Amino acid sequence: MRWLLTALLVIWCSAANAIPVRIKDLVDFDGVRGNDLVGYGLVVGLDGTGDGLRNAPFTEEMLAGLLERLGTNVSDDAMRSKNVAAVIVTATLPPFARSGSRIDVNVSTIGDAKSLLGGTLVMTPLKAADGNIYAVAQGSIIAGGVSVSGEAARVVEGVPTGGTIPVGARVEREVEFDFGEVRNIRLALRNADFTTAMRVEDAINREFSKPIAVAQDSGTVLVEFRNLGEVNPARVVGRIENLLIEPEDRAKVVIDHKAGTIVMGERVRISRVAVSQGNLTLKVSEAPLVSQPNPFAHGETVTVPRSSANVTEEPGIGFAEVAGNTSLSQLVEGLNALGVRPRDMIDILKSIHAAGALHADLVVQ
Known part of the structure; x- marks a missing residue:
């Protein structure tokens, strides 16, 4: 396991x-805090990895609106580009940011685009919760992944559908705070x-x-x-x-059950308690036997199932007494000396806490 x-x-x-x-x-x-900004924009210049315009009608509508504002009227039937993707742009306006200063932005796809590598974000206004525009973002995207595909296979490394633009937005409005x-x-x-x-x-x-x-x-x-x-x-x-x-801290034990990681504070103490732990292993194996008739004889091949089950109880640590006012380092040192495995040590700590003998906050992730 x-x-x-x-x-x-x-x-x-x-x-x-x-x-x-x-x-x-x-x-x-x-x-003295930042303010979250969000915007909706277009990324152009993709190498055929953008939204399918028929599957993402919002991309098609936004592209048509952009071209119309630039003086070009294009019919829906003429739009077959796969080099455009609709994205959500997010940023944080830092405290006391002044007009003209630059901030970083994050860009994430919302359609079926496969990658933002090589794309450029077109001018996108960024709004705060009050609905006002505080910054405008534009620039080349630095994506954090690679996507390669063929006729029957596709390999993706990282997350190419998200990226950043360092200092990619310019502050246009200041937050009033004297x-x-x-x-x-x-x-x-x-x-x-x-x-x-x-x-x-x-x-x-x-x-x-x-x-x-x-x-x-x-x-x-x-x-x-x-x-x-x-x-x-x-x-x-x-x-x-x-x-x-010198900050004060609470006694706390943090357990990451998946990774088998335990983080403990020095102030953790354990009251007098007895601990017993053992392991039971059940092993079932299959070895089917095939029976065939003699040559030229009437009959059919039959598979006869053969199963064997074996139950093994590994020796546990028996009853180990933990003296009162024991520090956590002493407990862990003792459990390590007894050869207690990671999962078992986590279970022991949880059981000691359930018994009321572990004087700390137990956080299980």
Whole structure:
């Protein structure tokens, strides 16, 4: 079975010797965020790998509209091109993006096009959730795959129906946000924790020698600029985001059942518990016997089924007692010494958690 060959990877995340982390890597600043953009456009210049216009009428309609706007009127019967594909274009407008700046875009087919290799995106407006156009995309597509086909076979490497255009869109409209008028800002912790929020508050107040920060809850720290007098908010945030703190973490065990990977935190503890585990293997084999009549005799060939079944119980680890307040590293070290296999170790950890002896959040993917 595949899981027998799967390597077990155990990673201990040490919290005792925590490494200081910048506040900017732990929080998001309220209001300082990107905006998602989306558009619908055409890719031209494909080498016969575009949409079949009869199977994708939206591509045909859009191509006819594009040619009409360019002063060319083409009847439906004259459209037989396979070098055009309809696509969805997505991008993220970064915070404080100004008119004329460039952003990256992603391009994905929505019809039956086989590849975007060598294609060029025609001018495509990109809209935000409010319906306004904030950017316009155009340029050559860099696709991430290869597609080769013949009369009776086709080989696809990667995903050639999607690609990117680096700096392929130009910002045409700015998001109105005057950061200089901000009088307070909230810091949203990406991993909510009361201890981490308290440490962020203490670090900010210590840096400015004034109580300008207050932890409102486990995921939010409010910073009041008015307590500093007349200041530039951008300079204050620049000082805050580079402060170093030691983030707190929850005891957690993450199990990837398919890959046989276990990631564990150093803070995980196990109460006193006894563990017993064994394996039962059932093997059934077929060895049919063919019976034939003698030459020139009346009769027919008959296949006689012959089956053999064998049940083997492999020796388990018996009852192994785990002492109280055992660290996870000690438990894994002991299980490895007993020759416990990856799948078995995952099952043991799940059973210990079900028994209430594993003091950690168990996440099974």
